[in-house]
Amino acid sequence: MNLLNGDDLISSMLSGNGSKTADIWSVQCGECFKWRIIPTREGFEEIRSNFTDDPFVCTKKPETSCDDPTDIEYDNSRTWVIDKPNIPKTPSGFKRSLVMRKGFSKMDCYYDAPNGKRLRAPTDVVKFIDKNPEYKKEVSVSDFSFAGPKIMEDTLPASAAKKV
DNA sequence: GCCACCGGTGGC
DNA sequence: GCCACCGGTGGC
Numbered sequence: 001m002n003l004l005n006g007d008d009l010i011s012s013m014l015s016g017n018g019s020k021t022a023d024i025w026s027v028q029c030g031e032c033f034k035w036r037i038i039p040t041r042e043g044f045e046e047i048r049s050n051f052t053d054d055p056f057v058c059t060k061k062p063e064t065s066c067d068d069p070t071d072i073e074y075d076n077s078r079t080w081v082i083d084k085p086n087i088p089k090t091p092s093g094f095k096r097s098l099v100m101r102k103g104f105s106k107m108d109c110y111y112d113a114p115n116g117k118r119l120r121a122p123t124d125v126v127k128f129i130d131k132n133p134e135y136k137k138e139v140s141v142s143d144f145s146f147a148g149p150k151i152m153e154d155t156l157p158a159s160a161a162k163k164v
Numbered sequence: 165g166c167c168a169c170c171g172g173t174g175g176c
Numbered sequence: 177g178c179c180a181c182c183g184g185t186g187g188c
Contacts, residue, residue, distance in 0.1 A: 101170070106179085108169080118167075121181050147180065
């Protein structure tokens with residue numbers, strides 16, 4: 001069944017055992033609604049960058065079709081977080097990371113720049129380009145999206161469940 | 165002095 | 177009311 005409405009069918013996940021960063025990448029097929037693991041961050045981001053115009057289907061994953069069993073079950077053995085669709089592809093040399101806060105209140109989005117600096121917001125990107133003008137032609141602020149994913153509360157560990 | 169982490173808020 | 181964004185700071 002279709003887990004979510006509309007376009008929000010892109011996800012990343014925290015693996016179990018208290019991982020704080022999203023480290024499993026998965027997308028939902030628009031036809032059979034099974035989840036397919038995308039082995040690399042880059043592959044995941046490629047799909048995510050154009051998700052609305054070019055929705056994911058199982059056959060886009062090599063040697064995979066809707067007849068195959070799901071790659072991963074949506075359950076609370078991991079915490080699932082759902083990325084927004086159509087986030088620009090991360091510029092080459094940068095790495096986009098999602099870090100869960102203590103208490104699972106929200107995730108922070110960072111870009112790690114090629115020089116190791118961690119960029120936290122658009123103003124940091126501007127500062128980085130100012131200090132490293134060789135990137136002026138390659139990247140612009142619009143290549144970055146710091147929007148955090150939606151945390152799926154039904155997949156939080158029991159210890160983090162919201163008090164009623 | 166840096167940076168991981170968190171709190172607050174302005175704009176939608 | 178939410179959340180993207182930014183400022184502040186405690187611990188190293």
